[in-house]
Amino acid sequence: MRIAVEAPLQDEVRALVAALNAHLRPLSPPEFQFQLTAEQMAGGDTTVFIVRDETSRPVGMGALKAHDASTGEVKRMYAAPEVRGKGVGWLVLQAIEAKARALGLARLVLETGATPGFEPAWALYQRSGFAVCGAVLDYPDSGYSRFYEKTLTP
Known part of the structure; x- marks a missing residue:
């Protein structure tokens, strides 16, 4: 598998976004799902990483x-x-962290679900050095979200 920065406004990336949204839909109420669209990810403040398998099919982001x-x-x-379970999430998190360090960012944060079904995500973030924290950015502390942070050392 290989990972690269790619433009989100591709049909293949839109299909990954749709698959992620379909996976998340039953796990928590829609008002507590904070999903970026492909168009929102195309902004200058966002870097999108796509993982492709040996046939160049996108399998992660x-x-x-x-x-x-x-x-x-x-x-x-x-x-x-x-x-x-094959390391795709780990690969993506490593790329995100490397880019954050290259940008000189001191801290990474994230919001994920707090309901059953998110256990694999929690394990990945914790294995990657993220720690549970209080609400971050402008997310509500609803009980449907779990927040993580990681300090990036120079």
Whole structure:
């Protein structure tokens, strides 16, 4: 598998976004799902990473959204069902962290679901050095979200 920064306004990336949204839809109420569209990910403050398999089919994604000079947010993490457990999420998080460091960001944060079904995501973030924290950015502390942060050392 290979990972690269790609433009989100591609049909293949839109299909990954749709698959992620379909996966998330039953897990928490829609008003507590904070999903970026492909168009929103195309902004200059967001870097999108796409993982492709040996046939060049996209099988995973994630994005880094820079909020200010010190804080970046991990967004839209997804691995296709057939590649889950094969390191796709780890690969994406490593790329996001490397980009955040290159931008000089001091901290990464993220919001994910707090309901059953999100356990694999929690395990990935914790294995990657993220710690549970209070609400971040402008997310509501609803009980449907779990928040993580990681300090990036120079």
